[in-house]
Amino acid sequence: MPTYQVRLTEPAEAELSAAYLSRSRFTSPAEALRWHNGLLAAAFALADGPRRWARVDAADYGYSAQIEVRRLLYGKGRGAWHVVYQVIEPGIGAETRKRVGPGADPDDPDDPDGLVRVLHVVSAVRRPLGDAGLTDADPSTP
Amino acid sequence: MTAITLHLPDDLAARLAALPDDEINTTAALALADLVNSNAAEASETGDDVVSAEEAAYLAAGIRRGLQAAAEGRERPLVEYAAEFEARHGSSRREVEAAAG
Numbered sequence: 600m601p602t603y604q605v606r607l608t609e610p611a612e613a614e615l616s617a618a619y620l621s622r623s624r625f626t627s628p629a630e631a632l633r634w635h636n637g638l639l640a641a642a643f644a645l646a647d648g649p650r651r652w653a654r655v656d657a658a659d660y661g662y663s664a665q666i667e668v669r670r671l672l673y674g675k676g677r678g679a680w681h682v683v684y685q686v687i688e689p690g691i692g693a694e695t696r697k698r699v700g701p702g703a704d705p706d707d708p709d710d711p712d713g714l715v716r717v718l719h720v721v722s723a724v725r726r727p728l729g730d731a732g733l734t735d736a737d738p739s740t741p
Numbered sequence: 742m743t744a745i746t747l748h749l750p751d752d753l754a755a756r757l758a759a760l761p762d763d764e765i766n767t768t769a770a771l772a773l774a775d776l777v778n779s780n781a782a783e784a785s786e787t788g789d790d791v792v793s794a795e796e797a798a799y800l801a802a803g804i805r806r807g808l809q810a811a812a813e814g815r816e817r818p819l820v821e822y823a824a825e826f827e828a829r830h831g832s833s834r835r836e837v838e839a840a841a842g
Contacts, residue, residue, distance in 0.1 A: 607822050609815035610806040632830065639823055655804070668804060683804060685811070716816065718807025721800065 601689040603646050603713040611682075614720040618680070634674075638720075641673045642682055645715045649686045672723065679723035689713035 607615075615638070622631035655668045671682040689712055810816060 605819040606811075606816045607819045608807045608810040610803070610810050612817075612822060614803075635826070639819070639826075642819055643823075655800075666808070681800075683800070683807070685808070716807070716811055717819065718811070719800070719803030721803055 601713055603649055603686070603689070603715045605642055605646050605715045605717065607642075607717045611717045611720050618720065618722075634678075638673050638680060638682065641671055642684075642717060645671065645684065649684065649713075649715045655683065668718070674723075677724055681719070681721050681723050682717055683719035683721065685714075685716040685718055687714040687716065 615635070619631055619635045622634055626634075649669065652669045652671045655670055657666065657668070667686045669684055669686060671684065673680045673682060
């Protein structure tokens with residue numbers, strides 16, 4: 600079974616860090632750490648099966664349909680988060696890798712690993728109701 | 742599991758927030774918030790979607806930012822981020838693996 604290297608883009612890293620700090624403030628450092636580590640573990644697990652999660656329809660979100668984007672759901676209810684990621688197949692050619700971004704090793708066309716690239720980390724609570732008393736949505740969301 | 746699509750008028754959140762702060766109304770608002778949010782999460786799991794145009798635009802912008810960052814080489818292995826986080830905050834890889842069950 601192919602394995603995938605999981606990479607984190609700079610915006611996704613900033614979103615994850617902001618969510619962790621926000622959670623530390625509004626819950627507790629221990630709870631924030633538990634949440635962060637759980638999300639990280641879920642992201643690490645993508646290395647063994649990135650296609651277990653639903654694809655994000657390119658037509659709905661205005662990017663090339665040739666780019667495979669999926670989203671992992673972490674947590675439940677008001678605490679649910681999406682980890683949005685790109686999947687790049689194992690065995691993809693060096694030229695294509697250069698075009699889609701610096702993957703595992705663009706100079707090694709025989710590199711067996713595919714890539715999972717985390718693009719976006721966002722609260723799944725996309726329409727919070729009321730004020731902070733009714734939702735724990737992260738303030739990094741609009 | 743069947744996902745239920747629940748459509749809310751745009752002003753409902755404001756109306757809920759304005760409800761008198763008694764136990765019954767607070768409970769009702771929290772129950773409704775849970776229903777809406779659970780539905781949104783569940784819909785994502787099943788591939789259904791209940792997102793508004795604004796929400797879709799926000800997600801699209803997030804995807805574009807991520808793709809742009811990747812094209813510019815602004816990314817790194819997740820394991821590297823985890824190691825740095827561990828150094829800063831004290832969580833260990835073992836704890837991360839434990840969280841995965």
